[in-house]
Amino acid sequence: MNNPITKLLASYFAGAFGLLQIVDIAIDRLSLPVEILNYLLILTVVGFVGILTYSVFPSLIKANKPDVKQKKSIISIVVIVMIFTLSVSNIFLFRESSLSDVRNEAYSSGFALIDNLTENERYIEAYQLANSYHEKLPKDSLVLKKLNQSSLEVNINSKPEGASIFYSDLDSDEWVFVGKTPTKARIPGINSGARGYIKFKLAKEGYKDYLSLTTAGLIGRVSFNKEKYSLIPISHKNTNMVQVPKGPTRLFVSELGDLNIVNLESYWIDKYEVTNEQYQSFINAGGYKKREYWDIILNEDGNTISWEQGMSIFVDKSGLNGPSTWTNGTYEVNKKDFPVLGISWYEARAYAKWAGKSLPTIYHWYKAAMFWGESGAISPRSNFSGSPSEVGKFSIFSSYGCYDMAGNAREWGTNPHKNGNRSVMGGGYDDDTYYFTDNFSQHPINRYKTNGFRCVIIPENETNLASADTLIQSYTRNFYSHKPISDEVFNIYNGMFKYDKTPINATIIEDRIDINDAWYKQVVEIDAAYNEERFSLNIFIPKNENPPFKTVVYVPGSGSITSRNSKNLTGNRMGFLMRSGYALIIPIYKGTYERGYPEFPNYVENKSKVYADQMIMMVKDYSRAIDYVEEQDDLSNSVYYYGISWGGMLGPLFLANESRIKKAVWQVAGLGARETRPEGNPLTFLSRINKPVLMLNGIYDQYFPFETSQKPMYDLLPLKEPMKKMITYKSAHSPPASQTSKEVLQWFRE
Incomplete structure (x- = not known):
């Protein structure tokens, strides 16, 4: 054995130690798994054994009797190994000391903070804190308990696969990337359908984003039912519409809660309220001049009036046909993406026929608006500000990805009321927030300044349309x-x-x-x-x-x-x-x-x-x-x-x-x-x-x-x-x- 081998080992251990230090720092700075350090140390030991096997041991075997110089080299090698071992031990002891500090912080104050955050249903913050502890203390059972307290591990799959998964806080537009389908991932929240609402998104090139106001529990339920999130190609003909799946539909709405459950076929509903620009296209296409789009018109006394009389009523501020809020046959400058407002039920129906669609029944509208208890998440984040806004400006959406279901414009529905009115849903920009969960009605000729609408496409094989379009009982009493x-x-x-x-x-x-x-x-x-x-x-x-x-x-x-x-x-x-x-x-x-x-x-x-x-x-x-x-x-x-x-x-x-x-x-x-x-x-x-x-x-x-x-x-x-x-x-x-x-x-x- 000669001196170059000693130099080789010294250089090897010096380089390995430097690399371990760099990786140790990177683990803390970049939140990388601690296991990387362990794997690197194993590789270092394997390399050391390799050097011993191919360089040191052959020299010792060739030498019949080690001379003084060889003995000094062996001692040098032992000293180098000891120094390296002590240095590496120092890294791990320091890290263990740091982990002890993390553990003390978690036990003394972190767990209490996580408890407080979950009690106040701030699950994203609770999960982020619990996960930061879990990354550093992966084997700590109490840390894992807090992680499970603030998040749920769920399977997420989509059709087609390969969609990127994101979630976001309700009041944030910053999306957190989770992974790609199919995958098993942690989502902040608990196993509940009405606690811990988040915004959820699946995105894939060539497909429309899938958006949902949901919970970790509901995401888990999709997997439990062996279902997949369906993505719609961008090329699909139903532009700016979302597909609502079929199934039993119950109305969780005041005054309507005692109506029967109705099984609906899958249908399409507008993602946004009909805008000024879209309604202008209807007018420009002669919508007010073609009788085939119009229903029989009743006045406020319930008497039938002629189509000509109706057209003389459905005029704007200047006397031209159009919404009551318009002037000179058009909308205000720079408001093309605002909802069309000041619309009667008859005008909304005429537009829907022209567009090859229809107005929603209360069942179709409310199913798209609420799964069950989302009103507490949707209403306070919707436009009840006192003035209209562009459609979609308020970033909260429904469980199926529809914007402005609460506030902005009141939206006409088809259901007749016994008093001669028609359903109007969601509330307008000048209403109170609880209008979202209360059904009310207006006379179909009403053209109030917040009256708007959105459309649906109901499949021809829908057999329960009559049940969904049920007559709403209006109770009276002397x-x-x-x-x-x-x-x-x-x-x-x-x-x-x-x-x-x-x-x-x-x-x-x-x-x-x-x-x-x-x-x-x-x-x-x-x-x-x-x-x-x-x-x-x-x-x-x-x-x-x-x-x-x-x-x-x-x-x-x-x-x-x-x-x-x-x-x-x-x-x-x-x-x-x-x-x-x-x-x-x-x-x-x-x-x-x-x-x-x-x-x-x-x-x-x-x-x-x-x-x-x-x-x-x-x-x-x-x-x-x-x-x-x-x-x-x-x-x-x-x-x-x-x-x-x-x-x-x-x-x-x-x-x-x-x-x-x-x-x-x-x-x-x-x-x-x-x-x-x-x-x-x-x-x-x-x-x-x-x-x-x-x-x-x-x-x-x-x-x-x-x-x-x-x-x-x-x-x-x-x-x-x-x-x-x-x-x-x-x-x-x-x-x-x-x-x-x-x-x-x-x-x-x-």
Whole structure:
């Protein structure tokens, strides 16, 4: 053996050590797998064995007796190996020390943060944090548990294969690449169809992007059912349309929830609302001059008018044929991609026929709009801003990739209503967000400024079209013929709302959540008055006023029934109360938010005992909230009732059966026409109210018509003015907030 071998080994180990250091740094900087370092070390050892085998050992074998020089070389080799071993050990010891720091961080604060993020359904952030720990601590069982808590491992496949998979946060346009189909991948979220919504995309060259508002659980369900995501070629004739798969369709919409499930064949629906530019093409093609596109036209009295009379009505601001919002036969400059607005049902139908399509039934429209509970994700991110926008500008889309299903334009449907109206869905840019989940109707000749539409293509083999295009029942009732109940009967019903006074056993869940500079939120859990249940109170407390605070206990609209998440309640809509020194309490009533249950799917009144018991439990929850108020030094015993929409409609139940309420506001409220058991019917208790009531209503309200619902409710209140007061606005179900807030404050202060 000679000196060059020693130099070779020294150079080899020096180079190997340098490479290990570079790779060690790269692993941290580029988040590469730690296993790379292990594999590289194995290769280094293999190389060392190779040098020994082919260079060192042959020299030793040839030498009969090592001389002093050879012995020194052997010692040098041993020293080099020892130095290399110690140096490499230092790398691994340092890395183990770093991993120990990571483990300490995860155990001391990281896991708690992941828990908090998942509790607030911020699954993407929770997953990213858990995954960062898992990459460094892949064998740690607790880290793996947190990873599984924040994400779901699912199989994803497409037809054709090779599609790139992405997901995105609802409020972000940045897509995270996951892999290519077919693959098994982790998706942020849990095994739920209504928790942890994300935007999901499949992309492949030559095909339209597949878009879906979905959850990890729903993605997993596709694989479980051995289904594949189908991609549509760009060359397909149905441009800017999405395909909705066949299957049973149920309406998760207020007032329509009791309609039958209908099996629909697969169909196509416009990805966007029909635009000004598209409608201009219809006009330019003589759409208003060709009778074959037009249905028989009825005026507002239900009488048939001639086609010529109809065309004289369907004109723009200048008198030319076209939407009511246009001028001189065309749309405003730079608004070609805005939805066409100011359209009657007849005009929408004519366009659809010209385009070789049709208007959707309520079943076809709502299936494309909502799988089940997406309204909480879609509505607040849609255009209810007060002015129209380009189609698709708001980046939220439905479970099948349709844009602007909520807000922007109200969209006509085909379904007739018994009162002569036609369905209008989704709500317009000047409506409230809950319009998305409420069905309402307008006369087909109506040309309101937010009326628009989108089209569908329904296959010829659809056998259930008649069922989907069902007549919608409009319930009416002569409330003035109702006879007030006697004292004896009232005492019987009132007894159903009473309960034995027991400790509320309050527990603070969230002590202080800062909402803004004017108020903070506290979440307290208390005992219910029935079934050994507990429920939460969301309490919004002023920051800039001194206690004790007068307290408003709120009863929400019907959106609280279909929503399953109360954690995001901020009190913003009632912010004027906290800024004026009032505390606001929003109880999580039985049947709302997380306390929903299948037997109470919507607010539609019915004769079941379940419905009546639901009303009684809600009133008891309200009373328990007052029990809590009475035990708090910071809250005054002056309690005010504030109910909006459904919460206003139920007002008589609460005021007649809870004597501690000082005053009440019923906003956009009216009497419901459907029959219910008397103990659960607001009409039963209307004549028993003796506390001041303010009603704030829109005279064009589509849910509670003024003459047949609002006015009877007000007239049958047994109070004399000024103990009762009604203010109406020239609006629908959403009077101007700046005006209603002023009236609410003035009423509570008087």
